[in-house]
Amino acid sequence: MSYKTLSKEELIKLEEKFEKQYISFKDKNLKLDMSRGKPGPDQLDLCMGMLDVFNSKSILNSEDGFDCRNYGCLEGIREARELMSGILDSSPDEVIIYGNSSLNIMYDTVSRSYTHGIFGMTPWKDLKEVKFICIVPGYDRHFSILRHFGIGYVNVPMLKDGPDMDMIEKLVAEDESIKGMWCVPKYSNPDGTIYSDKTVKRMAALKPRAKDFRIYWDNAYGVHNLYDDYEELTDILRECSKAGNPDMVYKFASTSKISFTGGGLAAMAASKKNIEEIKKQLFFQTIGHDKMNQLRHTRFFKDIEGIRAHMKKHALILRPKFEMVTATFEKELSGTDTASWTKPRGGYFISLNTMEGCAKEVVAYCKDAGVVLTPAGATFPDGIDPEDSNIRIAPSYPGIDELKAASELLCLCIKLVSVRKLIK
Numbered sequence: 001m002s003y004k005t006l007s008k009e010e011l012i013k014l015e016e017k018f019e020k021q022y023i024s025f026k027d028k029n030l031k032l033d034m035s036r037g038k039p040g041p042d043q044l045d046l047c048m049g050m051l052d053v054f055n056s057k058s059i060l061n062s063e064d065g066f067d068c069r070n071y072g073c074l075e076g077i078r079e080a081r082e083l084m085s086g087i088l089d090s091s092p093d094e095v096i097i098y099g100n101s102s103l104n105i106m107y108d109t110v111s112r113s114y115t116h117g118i119f120g121m122t123p124w125k126d127l128k129e130v131k132f133i134c135i136v137p138g139y140d141r142h143f144s145i146l147r148h149f150g151i152g153y154v155n156v157p158m159l160k161d162g163p164d165m166d167m168i169e170k171l172v173a174e175d176e177s178i179k180g181m182w183c184v185p186k187y188s189n190p191d192g193t194i195y196s197d198k199t200v201k202r203m204a205a206l207k208p209r210a211k212d213f214r215i216y217w218d219n220a221y222g223v224h225n226l227y228d229d230y231e232e233l234t235d236i237l238r239e240c241s242k243a244g245n246p247d248m249v250y251k252f253a254s255t256s257k258i259s260f261t262g263g264g265l266a267a268m269a270a271s272k273k274n275i276e277e278i279k280k281q282l283f284f285q286t287i288g289h290d291k292m293n294q295l296r297h298t299r300f301f302k303d304i305e306g307i308r309a310h311m312k313k314h315a316l317i318l319r320p321k322f323e324m325v326t327a328t329f330e331k332e333l334s335g336t337d338t339a340s341w342t343k344p345r346g347g348y349f350i351s352l353n354t355m356e357g358c359a360k361e362v363v364a365y366c367k368d369a370g371v372v373l374t375p376a377g378a379t380f381p382d383g384i385d386p387e388d389s390n391i392r393i394a395p396s397y398p399g400i401d402e403l404k405a406a407s408e409l410l411c412l413c414i415k416l417v418s419v420r421k422l423i424k
């Protein structure tokens with residue numbers, strides 16, 4: 001029954017009912033958190049065997065004989081580049097292994113363009129205006145990097161098969177100040193969208209006015225499938241090459257949500273020309289990253305097939321959680337016309353849209369009753385969701401019983417806030 005078709009009297013009756021239910025929820029003194037997109041301890045336990053792959057008697061040489069205990073090997077040991085090239089869908093020669101965080105690499109990549117410029121072009125710090133395309137809703141930390149450097153943004157909406165490419169083609173062709181674009185191409189944060197083959201090809205064929213325009217391809221969830229029958233993502237770097245734009249993309253990934261969130265491997269891939277330029281600057285930053293960790297990862301996972309098998313174990317833990325949340329939404333909200341939500345087939349988030357102007361209040365009501373959600377607006381640059389509608393749900397960390405209680409409360413808050421809005 002759509003709440004939008006109810007009379008005022010009917011809505012007031014519903015309000016009274018939901019208010020009572022809300023008070024009894026409050027009496028339960030819940031203390032739950034659905035805001036953190038991080039793996040649960042049981043997922044991290046899956047990787048504890050990695051700590052046993054060597055001990056004080058082990059020989060810690062890479063396959064080509066490099067002593068991983070020592071300085072050197074700036075781009076990372078060969079077998080780690082091979083392992084990460086499987087996730088990044090690139091050749092090992094196009095890959096550099098960094099430390100444990102891909103966000104750190106993304107920050108560095110923007111920072112380098114800001115201070116030194118790309119391929120000898122004007123550093124962004126010396127330009128009057130620099131802007132990025134931000135696909136919304138999106139990942140708040142991408143947006144924070146821009147804010148940190150004083151880089152502006154243009155929002156472009158996410159559609160069913162990726163961002164609005166008509167808008168992007170026009171923007172980059174007309175505006176020389178647009179220097180980049182954040183993309184999470186597989187199971188996007190927070191919508192769970194996979195960019196279609198057509199979208200990737202259109203992106204690779206962009207004709208940007210700015211010669212130093214780059215696509216920041218953050219494939220954070222490339223192997224994070226919840227179901228065995230998953231959709232493959234077309235590789236952007238190969239498509240860029242075919243389209244005559246070989247240097248237009250930087251790809252990023254990490255094992256943060258594969259091995260240890262606090263101790264994984266992060267890597268980037270790009271054309272050989274880009275990689276050479278990046279390595280020249282990296283030379284000033286480090287003599288080499290943590291090769292012992294690179295060795296631990298390669299000895300534990302062996303290859304991309306090892307990673308895929310491991311991700312199936314993650315899926316067994318995560319799938320029931322995602323399904324529990326979406327089933328609760330279905331049961332409690334379906335037909336009420338108060339919210340819509342995504343049903344992702346991978347990644348870490350569910351994206352929920354309330355009626356316009358309700359998200360902040362829903363989050364506040366949940367908090368008052370003991371359930372913390374990601375702040376409304378966090379999925380938009382500067383925390384401003386023009387429709388005050390999007391809420392990012394992170395089902396991975398809480399246990400399944402906690403998740404059930406939290407989802408039920410969330411649905412109740414949506415119904416209560418929506419009914420109150422309709423009464424006004």
Ligand code: PLP
Nearest residue numbers: 101102103139184189220254256
């Ligand atoms: N990129 C996206 C899209 C994410 O959602 C996250 C974490 O939630 C990260 C990057 C962070 O990755 P890392 O741990 O490798 O820094």
